[in-house]
Amino acid sequence: SQTIHQWPATLVQPVGSPLSLECTVEGTSNPNLYWYRQAAGRGLQLLFYSVGIGQISSEVPQNLSASRPQDRQFILSSKKLLLSDSGFYLCAWSVRGAGQPQHFGDGTRLSIL
Amino acid sequence: AQSVTQLGSHVSVSEGALVLLRCNYSSSVPPYLFWYVQYPNQGLQLLLKYTSAATLVKGINGFEAEFKKSETSFHLTKPSAHMSDAAEYFCAMGGSYIPTFGRGTSLIVHP
Numbered sequence: 472s473q474t475i476h477q478w479p480a481t482l483v484q485p486v487g488s489p490l491s492l493e494c495t496v497e498g499t500s501n502p503n504l505y506w507y508r509q510a511a512g513r514g515l516q517l518l519f520y521s522v523g524i525g526q527i528s529s530e531v532p533q534n535l536s537a538s539r540p541q542d543r544q545f546i547l548s549s550k551k552l553l554l555s556d557s558g559f560y561l562c563a564w565s566v567r568g569a570g571q572p573q574h575f576g577d578g579t580r581l582s583i584l
Numbered sequence: 585a586q587s588v589t590q591l592g593s594h595v596s597v598s599e600g601a602l603v604l605l606r607c608n609y610s611s612s613v614p615p616y617l618f619w620y621v622q623y624p625n626q627g628l629q630l631l632l633k634y635t636s637a638a639t640l641v642k643g644i645n646g647f648e649a650e651f652k653k654s655e656t657s658f659h660l661t662k663p664s665a666h667m668s669d670a671a672e673y674f675c676a677m678g679g680s681y682i683p684t685f686g687r688g689t690s691l692i693v694h695p
Contacts, residue, residue: 477627503681514687515628515674522681530682561627570616570635570678575627 473498477562477576485584490549492579494562497543502564504545505573506537509559521545522567557583586611588677590686598694603662605689607675610656616678617658619649623671631673634658645669665693
């Protein structure tokens, strides 16, 4: 069966520090991969998605970046965090093809001080 | 353009009462539709999906949803609410790569 791992579960970082969140998927090949952010009490904001190794599409311009160095690994990064980067970050994967549901990780709660 | 609208950011019911969470969609092509549930500090979990095989879709935890093309709706129901159903519920429409999510409805269950 397929599983998705996302870590860390919680993270507290000072303003201006770097960030690296990692997500890996097991049990499937060539998945679509996604990074979302949820601000407190708000819906899902799609940040990045990837349909293959090295292929990243950005939905919202900001100080975050994403990389996909391996087929089932998706990394969210920042060189200098802002207070507005606080939130709940979710990684998700889906099988390629129209109408496939997404499968989400357990999320990372990021607090910027 | 595709869009998903969830009516009501909060829905409050008593334990044992009917749960009805509303979702309307806008799409120029036959849609793939999903309902997800999110418990506090967790990721989203798929409740059910509509892929045109049947208009009434049964999901996990006793939930079901009915696709009504004439009303462009995909409302989620459960006959009897349980305290454990308290969570955030998201309606979503599938696309080629990027799904469209509604803003979510928080279900509150009173004892």
